Amino acid sequence: MANLTPRQTEILQFIEQRLRAEGYPPSQRDIAEHFGFAQNAARDHLQALARKGEIEISxxxxxxxxxxxxxxxxxxxxLGRIAAGAPITAPSNAEHWLELDPGLFQPRADFLHRVDGDSMIDAGILPGDLVGIHAQSEAENGQIIAACLYEPRGGFERITLKRYRRKGSVVTLHAENPRYEPIVIDLAQPAEDQEAAPFRIAGIMGGLLRTGAPR
Amino acid sequence: MANLTPRQTEILQFIEQRLRAEGYPPSQRDIAEHFGFAQNAARDHLQALARKGEIEISxxxxxxxxxxxxxxxxxxxxLGRIAAGAPITAPSNAEHWLELDPGLFQPRADFLHRVDGDSMIDAGILPGDLVGIHAQSEAENGQIIAACLYEPRGGFERITLKRYRRKGSVVTLHAENPRYEPIVIDLAQPAEDQEAAPFRIAGIMGGLLRTGAPR
DNA sequence: ACAAGTACTGTTCAAACGAACAGTAGTCGT
DNA sequence: ACGACTACTGTTCGTTTGAACAGTACTTGT
Structure with missing residues (x-):
């Protein structure tokens, strides 16, 4: 909606910076002085920013x-269940929105996923844990990934945490629990059986948040 | 430190409210008009608030x-190592300060503790994890607590995570790892052997933050 | 009993500030 | 070629605003 000119962006950023630094907005003359032009130029810019919906002027x-x-x-x-086709990071899918610094995770998280089984229990990931996921479509061997698997009954995709391993065209998704069988997918022979059908990497794990003590 | 008069508190809250609502602070006359007194009364109050360190006036x-x-x-x-005697929650002990909503944990966390061993691995708590601790000096059976143990060599206290169980006057601190022996403390016979000497509950676990993927 | 602080009124003044008017130069889309 | 928009200068005007000085009444601690 708003496409600001570079100058307008500069001025908006200056206002934001001063607000953070001083605790109150700059006056028109403050802006003019900082950029080295007359007060009226600042006024023009503010009115332009107001017209574009970036600020409001009292x-x-x-x-x-x-x-x-x-x-x-x-x-x-x-993010809870993912509607098929919709991009994962679409905030419309958000179940909740947590005030949490994405940079706490490494790599930086783009969204959280709630673990709903005990399949990763040997990696210290318990049911109910919130896993920080860095959205990317590729992974290295041994990384824990958020795998997006198509659920035939229901018609939606769901995210599952697995350890990723690939040898040639064969991808193996390991659970960290001996009671679960690994999922094997041969990328060279697509859509062979139902189990290993559509699959993509939603992202890699960057950390974990547990919002309660274990029972 | 600052003990404000009721009137000063009112005025400070009005400033905060206006800042949130408008995005910029009120003028002295705004304040005066709102409370129904002259501008100079507002000025006096602002100077009093500045004198008490609540605000700063440009x-x-x-x-x-x-x-x-x-x-x-x-x-x-x-919190890292705790200097003996110092209250745990003293922020002076803080190793880092993370921007993280304490209310994410349940119960609400007062500080974080970095786990430095694998003694709680069967509870899904790995070395390096940051555990959210709700500071309190009592615990119920089965809860995971942050126990404050005195380290004879070194002369400082350290926090260890254990599962708490008490039967009569006998407290047992269990590790969640078969390779570790539980610590048994009889509260009725104080300071008997070195192992079980000074002990107190720093708080109970309210959750966990892992800032990276497990290897 | 006295000083210090709180909580105001009332007035005056100068600086800070937003608003308005007029004008210039350049870019961009049609 | 023209209108719309950006990005400014320069000046004037009136209001908003903070600052200062003088004074009153009440409370609190020593």
Whole structure:
């Protein structure tokens, strides 16, 4: 919606910076002085930003600038069942939104996934844990990935945590629990049996959040 | 440290409220008008608040009010080794400070503790995990607690995660790993042997944060 | 009994500030 | 070629605002 000019972006960023640093917005003359132009140029820019919906101006109020499109407080969507076809990171799928710094995880998390079985228990991942997933479509051998598997009964995709291993065209998705069989998929022979049918990597694990003590 | 008068608290809250609502602080006359007194009364109050360290005033700046004691961005201290005697929750002991909502954990966490052994591995707690601890000095049977144990060599206390069980005056601290022996402490016979000497409950586990994928 | 602090009123003043008007130069899409 | 928009300069005007000075009444601690 808003496509700002580079200059307007600069000015918006300056306002944000001053707000963080000072705790209150700059005056029109503050802006003008910082960029080295006259007050009216600042006023023009503010009006342009207001017209584009980035800010709101309270008439006749000193420093009466309110940021709209607020800086999102760093948070992560908790994704539940994924509607088939929809991109995983689509926030519309979010079950909840947790205020959690994505940078706490390594690599940085793009979304959270709630573990719903004990298949990864030997990797210290318990049912109910929230796993931070860094969205990417490739993985290295031995990494724990969020695998997106198509669920034939129901017509939706679901995310499962597995350890990824690939040898040539054969991908193996291991559970970290001896009671579960690994899923083997031969990429060279697509859609052979039902079990190993459509599969893609949703992302790799970057950490874990457990929101309660284990029983 | 600051003990504000009821009136000063009201005014501080009004400033906070206006900051949230408008995005910029009120002017002295805004404050005066809201409370129904003259501008100079507002000024007096602001100076009192500044004197008490609640706010900072930028001279000659319209709405030049900066909140100090800012609404703490929800965060948690990561406590390392605990100096003997010092209260655990003393933030001076903090190794790092993570921006993390304490309310994510259940019960709400007061600090984080980094696990440094594999003694709780069967509870899905791996070395390096950050455990959210709710500070309290009592625990129920079966709960996982942060136990504060005195380290004779070194003269400091350290926190260890154990499963707590008490029968009469006998407390047992179980590891969740068959390779570790439980620690048994008889509260009725204090300081009997070295192993089970000074012990206290630092808090109970409220969750866990793993900031990377397991190897 | 006195000083210090709280909680105000009232007035005046200068600086800070937003608003308005007029104008220039350049770019971009049609 | 024209209108719309960006990105400015320069000046003036009136309001908003913080600052300062003087004073009152009440409370609290020593």
């Amino acid at each position: 008439p006749n109020d000193a420093r009466g600038i309110r940021l709209l499109r607020e800086q999102t407080p760093p948070g992560l969507p908790l | 001279p000659n700046d319209a709405r030049g009010i900066r909140l100090l004691r800012e609404q703490t961005p929800p965060g948690l201290p990561l």
